[in-house]
Amino acid sequence: MDLAELSAAPGFPGSEAPREEAWGLVAGTPRHADGPTVILQGHVDVVPAGDLGQWAGDPFVPRVDGDLVHARGAADMKAGVAANLAVLAAIQASGVRPRGRVSGHFVVSEEDGGLGAFGTLRRGHTGDACIITEPTASTLVTATAGALTFRIEVPGRSAHASVRDSGASAIDAYQPIHAALALLEARRNLDPDPLMAEYPVPYALSVGTLRAGEWASSVPDLLVADGRLGVRLDEDPAAARDELEQCVAAACAEHPWLRHHPARVSWPGGQFASGRLPAGHRLGELVAAAHAEVTGGPRPVEHGAPYGSDLRLYAGAGVPTLHYGPGDVRLAHGPRECVSLAETVQVTRTLALAVLRAAGTD
Structure with missing residues (x-):
């Protein structure tokens, strides 16, 4: 990404972390027919570890304890990024042909403004719907402050x-x-x-x-x-x-x-401005129905989140967007950050079902 060009562009979301370069990755399935593009988005940056004495081990060496993976960024949001990659790999391996396109956006700088998403969208990588796999404890976040x-x-x-x-x-x-x-x-x-x-x-x-x-x-x-x-x-x-x-x-x-x-x-x-999914948009229904089908339980709770995120940039670009991902945001940015492997697998299965239904299949 051209940092000088982006920082001078209208609507630049600001940044706080010093950087000399920034990279993003966009990849996805081939488009086989005239169908919508559904985006799975995740950020790869994490916040500093803080006081190392409060951690049980090295925060940047994942520690598996039963079903939990402990590490800085495990919940916010490496588990969500892993889920997105697994969905793309599963679709490719299955031979399913989406009528539209399932696209993955992997960005930097979400934690300090959203430079990565801002640059990705300015390059024309948009879509008809977007799921950001931020840690929502498998609930639906349809609005962010x-x-x-x-x-x-x-x-x-x-x-x-x-x-x-x-x-x-x-x-x-x-x-x-x-x-x-x-x-x-x-x-x-x-x-x-x-x-x-x-x-x-x-x-x-x-x-x-x-x-x-x-x-x-x-x-x-x-x-x-x-x-x-x-x-x-x-x-x-x-x-x-x-x-x-x-x-x-x-x-x-x-x-x-x-x-x-x-x-x-x-x-x-x-x-960070606020953002929300348009009321009644079918993306929320698709994810909720897929969650209930995969888990065999009730539909997930819908609520807002009190933090800023890349959601507002996609929504501002006209892409209906929500959050749905593994992990508890209350553990993010702290020394007890961890994520459940079982929940990550469950979210991955839900995402695969939801995005294929959203993109349509032959």
């Missing part, structure tokens, strides 16, 4: 710590802003969409990093807070950004130091 990375730079005035009253601590100045952000989060989570109502905080606002000061005996003259603002379903990301900026400005206006030295808000990194 958005997430916008923000940065707040709070100025101070340096001074020797022994005469701190002659300076202005950026740490002290940040505190009323942090309190205002908590109130903003509470307001933004009133009356959520029914698909998100199961979550205590469906649209979380979280500050992830704070950096301030350069010397213990100096009053800090700058604090930088990086965080994540949840975007409500169907909300314009520009409106969400404006609401946070107004919140920070209002907090500054009430503070004696910040009133004359206001904090600065910027939006680096990933910018």
Whole structure:
């Protein structure tokens, strides 16, 4: 992928991980007749392991314990990627001839914005429906919230710590802003969409990093807070950004130091809009019916997810999209990340049935 061209393109979703190159893979079955293209999509990037002392072993060496595979990325989402590859291999080995095309999209950079999906779609690799095998614990996720990375730079005035009253601590100045952000989060989570109502905080606002000061005996003259603002379903990301900026400005206006030295808000990194499968689209019915048939149980629960994903990029390109995959997202990004082998096989069988029915067969 041409990183310079993509970063300058309209709608660039942002990125946070430094990279000098990016690669994607698109492959699929031959088209034998005039049928639809059904996409199986998965991202191959993972987040850092974090504190290695909290892991039972090397996070990048898979450890099998009974039915579970433990490793960073096992659930998010190497199991989903493996399922997609297995479906494509099974279709090829079976000799079944889909009338349309079953296509696999394997992308990078989902965790920090969606550069891989963005570039894949810009190359013209689209379709009539898409299943992203994110970890959904075999449920149907038909809508995802958005997430916008923000940065707040709070100025101070340096001074020797022994005469701190002659300076202005950026740490002290940040505190009323942090309190205002908590109130903003509470307001933004009133009356959520029914698909998100199961979550205590469906649209979380979280500050992830704070950096301030350069010397213990100096009053800090700058604090930088990086965080994540949840975007409500169907909300314009520009409106969400404006609401946070107004919140920070209002907090500054009430503070004696910040009133004359206001904090600065910027939006680096990933910018995830929300997205959803169109109401009543047959893709949800096909996957639900295939799941019930494969498992011999009830149809999977349908709900939304409180995180951003590549779903919104495919939906924005006019490709109806949902999530259905193995693994529990509550274990993702943590030291207990694992996935069930039996569930992965079950999801793979469901996907094979669903995509063949969606693409049609001779």
